[in-house]
Amino acid sequence: PETKLPKVGTTIFTVMSQLAMEHGAVNLGQGFPDFDVPQRLVQALDRAMREGKNQYAPMTGIPALRQAIAAKTERCYGHRPDADTEVTVTSGASEAIFAAVLAVVRPGDEVIVLDPCYDCYEPAIDLAGGRAVHVPLDPATFAPDWAAIRAAVSPRTRMLMINSPHNPSGAMFTRQDIEQLTELLEGTHMWLLSDEVYEHIVFDGARHESVLRYPQLRQRAFVVSSFGKTYHCTGWKVGYCIAPPALSTEFRKVHQYNTFCTFAPAQWAFAEMIEAEPAHYDELGAFYQAKRDHFREQLLTTRLRPLPVPGGYFQLVDYSDVSDLDDVAFCRWLTVEKGVAAIPLSPFYESAPAGQRLARLCFAKNAQTLDAAIERLQKL
Ligand code: PMP
Ligand code: GLN
Numbered sequence: 001p002e003t004k005l006p007k008v009g010t011t012i013f014t015v016m017s018q019l020a021m022e023h024g025a026v027n028l029g030q031g032f033p034d035f036d037v038p039q040r041l042v043q044a045l046d047r048a049m050r051e052g053k054n055q056y057a058p059m060t061g062i063p064a065l066r067q068a069i070a071a072k073t074e075r076c077y078g079h080r081p082d083a084d085t086e087v088t089v090t091s092g093a094s095e096a097i098f099a100a101v102l103a104v105v106r107p108g109d110e111v112i113v114l115d116p117c118y119d120c121y122e123p124a125i126d127l128a129g130g131r132a133v134h135v136p137l138d139p140a141t142f143a144p145d146w147a148a149i150r151a152a153v154s155p156r157t158r159m160l161m162i163n164s165p166h167n168p169s170g171a172m173f174t175r176q177d178i179e180q181l182t183e184l185l186e187g188t189h190m191w192l193l194s195d196e197v198y199e200h201i202v203f204d205g206a207r208h209e210s211v212l213r214y215p216q217l218r219q220r221a222f223v224v225s226s227f228g229k230t231y232h233c234t235g236w237k238v239g240y241c242i243a244p245p246a247l248s249t250e251f252r253k254v255h256q257y258n259t260f261c262t263f264a265p266a267q268w269a270f271a272e273m274i275e276a277e278p279a280h281y282d283e284l285g286a287f288y289q290a291k292r293d294h295f296r297e298q299l300l301t302t303r304l305r306p307l308p309v310p311g312g313y314f315q316l317v318d319y320s321d322v323s324d325l326d327d328v329a330f331c332r333w334l335t336v337e338k339g340v341a342a343i344p345l346s347p348f349y350e351s352a353p354a355g356q357r358l359a360r361l362c363f364a365k366n367a368q369t370l371d372a373a374i375e376r377l378q379k380l
Contacts, residue, residue, distance in 0.1 A: 005123055006013045007126075011119055012119070012347040013029065013119075014030075015274075015319070016029035016342070019215045019335045020072075023335055025335045026341065026372050027341045028340060028361040028362045028365065028369075029335070029343045029363065030343070031234070032086070033313075033365070035365070035366050036231070036232070037232045037275070040273060041269055044268065044269035044273060045265055045268075045269040046307075048265035048267045049285035050267055053264050054094070056260065056261050056264065057261040057263075057264035059263065060084075061089025061261070061267060062267045064271035065270055066083040067084070067271075067276040069081075069170055069274070070083040070086075071089055072274050076210070076281065077210045077212045077213045079213065081212070081242045083124050087240060087242055087243040087248075088240060089238065089262050089267060090239050090241055091144065091262045092237035092264070093195065093197045093228075095262075096119065096241040097124055097195065098124045098258070099129050099241065100241060100243070101121075101124040101193070101219060102124065102327075103160060103253065105129070106158060108130070109128075109131070109156055109158035110132075110133045110158065111125045111129050111130050111133065111155045111158060111159045111161060112149060113132050113161045114135055114144055114161070114163070114299070115136050115137065116137065116168055116349050117161065117348060118350065119347060121161055134150050134349070136148070138164075139356065142169035143177070143180075144177055144180070144349055145360055146181075146184065153190070154372055158189075158191065158249060159191045159193055160181075160184075160193050161193045162193070163194075163195040164208070164233045165201060165311025166198075169314075170310055170314055170315075170316070171311075172314040174297065175209060177209070178209050178214060181217065182208070182216050182217060185217070186198040188269055189214065191221070192211065192217060192220055192222070192326070193224065194223045196210055197226040197253045198313070199230075200229075200284040200312040201285060202285050203285060203308070204310070206310055208311070210245070211223050215223070218236055218244070218363065219242065221229070222241050223238065223243065224240070225239055227239060227266075228239075229313075230280075230281070230284065231273065232364075235268050237263070237269065238270060239265065283379060288364070291363050291364070291365070291370070292309055292359070294308070294367065298313065298370070299377070302366060303380050304359075304380070305317060305318040305321065313362060313363055314360050314362055315360070315363050316361075317361060322359075323357075327345055330345075330359060331343060334359070340377055342359040343362075344359060
């Protein structure tokens with residue numbers, strides 16, 4: 001058939017995980033934890049299945065989970081979304097991103113994305129008949145360039161997509177970014193899609209500037225998150241979208257015919273978990289910060305140069321002291337020849353900065369895994 005997605009092949013995450021497996025490499029590529037999910041969560045899932053909670057959940061998500069999400073949002077960001085009209089449980093953040101884009105983007109619309117950006121954004125825009133307009137983040141700091149974003153806005157711009165903490169760089173929006181964003185959107189008809197899947201993985205006492213904190217922003221935003229990141233269970237694929245009632249109505253029109261509902265037993269498990277262990281959210285930053293600090297300290301014994309990591313669970317490294325290969329070739333070489341899988345940055349761009357020599361390493365791993373990788377990286 002004539003392809004609707006000519007630019008799409010197999011994702012770099014799949015490609016590198018497969019290569020890692022074939023060559024017995026330590027896999028710091030695809031972003032997923034290699035440690036256990038909280039025991040309470042596993043027990044709650046098991047109990048939900050034994051108790052027969054195995055049939056279709058309500059289309060929008062079970063009430064107990066939507067209420068837990070609303071309450072947790074209020075605790076974290078001082079704003080309580082309405083559990084019935086503003087919170088929708090989805091099959092991962094990916095489904096939420098697709099549903100939001102398909103709900104509001106029409107053929108011919110433009111959607112501004114900030115490069116480097118997560119790889120599922122553009123295919124969603126393409127399938128909706130829209131066009132992604134790529135605006136680069138600052139190549140040194142990965143901060144948004146507000147003048148460039150403003151220059152990219154046109155009468156056709158339907159949506160702006162943002163992601164903080166950012167995959168792949170870990171960069172975070174500041175209060176100033178929020179002010180610039182608010183100013184930019186004022187008087188326009190643009191929707192905002194805020195990908196906040198790493199919302200609870202923030203370091204050094206920084207505050208996550210959720211769009212949900214700001215009335216002028218949340219009134220036009222789809223805010224997307226993922227339990228996969230927060231509870232170390234990326235394979236469960238449960239996430240959610242918070243949006244004002246009118247946007248949620250449109251969002252749910254897509255969701256109800258795409259999946260109808262999300263895996264029911266996990267919804268019961270998350271509802272219980274959020275209520276029973278609210279401290280999990282507050283402790284997650286410290287948990288990952290310890291990993292980040294250990295990993296960075298060890299990286300200093302290698303010829304890779306680590307960039308700052310304000311949030312998320314990825315460490316960017318500059319490898320230009322080791323190799324002059326382009327990033328895709330370098331990551332293949334590192335995996336095949338040196339036994340450590342990493343993710344190149346260029347697949348996150350429409351057009352990556354010439355000569356950029358960066359690779360992404362995931363530190364959501366046990367100490368043994370990280371140490372095994374370091375031992376190999378020391379030999380570069
Ligand atoms: N957005 C970003 C920035 C991500 O890193 C990921 C997962 N790696 C997703 C969305 C998708 O999340 P999920 O697995 O819950 O679909
Ligand atoms: N989001 C994960 C990452 O950035 C990958 C998810 C996937 O493999 N689709 O590594």
